[in-house]
Amino acid sequence: MTVRDQLLALQWAQLKHDEAYHKDVVIMPLAQRIKHMALHNTKYTAYFFEAIEQGDNAQFVKTLVDAFIIALATANTLNQDLGQELGSVASGSFQEVGARLGQELGRNPDDPLWLVRQFARHNGKLAKLCESWDHLEPVPFREGMQNCNLALLKTVLVQASVKGLDIAEAYKSRIRLVETRSIFDKHFREGAGGEA
Numbered sequence: 001m002t003v004r005d006q007l008l009a010l011q012w013a014q015l016k017h018d019e020a021y022h023k024d025v026v027i028m029p030l031a032q033r034i035k036h037m038a039l040h041n042t043k044y045t046a047y048f049f050e051a052i053e054q055g056d057n058a059q060f061v062k063t064l065v066d067a068f069i070i071a072l073a074t075a076n077t078l079n080q081d082l083g084q085e086l087g088s089v090a091s092g093s094f095q096e097v098g099a100r101l102g103q104e105l106g107r108n109p110d111d112p113l114w115l116v117r118q119f120a121r122h123n124g125k126l127a128k129l130c131e132s133w134d135h136l137e138p139v140p141f142r143e144g145m146q147n148c149n150l151a152l153l154k155t156v157l158v159q160a161s162v163k164g165l166d167i168a169e170a171y172k173s174r175i176r177l178v179e180t181r182s183i184f185d186k187h188f189r190e191g192a193g194g195e196a
Helices: 003-021 030-054 057-077 082-089 094-104 114-134 141-163 167-179 185-191
Strands: none
Touching: 003 057, 003 082, 003 094, 003 167, 030 057, 030 114, 057 082, 057 141, 057 167, 082 094, 082 141, 094 141, 094 167, 114 141, 141 167, 167 185
16 A cells, blocks of 8 residues: 555544544534644644653654644645645655655754754644634635645654654554543444444
8 A cells, every 4th residue: 555545544544533532623613623733733842842852752752643643634624635745755655755755855864853843834834824814814725724734744754754653553553542531432443343
């Protein structure tokens, strides 16, 4: 399965997860939902800083996976096919895609804050689009938001590659952990044909 196909499958899994486990977010109006995602990303920017400053690799990786999850959820909100938008770079494994993107984006291996700079920059642009939407400014919101989300995804994929992290497997483990926190997890899984 290509990275493009894997991303679409992960977006589908994220959609089903959000519909079952995050109904409070799914029912929000679109503008509010995108703001919610931008706030998640803002929180992750702070977590990245803290993890780097404290040398906490486990926290860094957890935040990286959470940022990947939010990129999928944001793409679903925007009806964005991430794999398609990655284009020809989406061939090979996630590891290979991340390495190519690192070259394309000019990642500096000597800059420990490269990820944080990129992440904050693109999420700041997303936040500006959310603000512009509130003011009904003449801005192409959807295209701009999709561009920001794709840039955030690329940044995450680069860093996952650098870390040697299998982002698809890490996603599955993380999402399952989140699901177990719901009091209805057993019922959701039985309803989806899974075992409790």
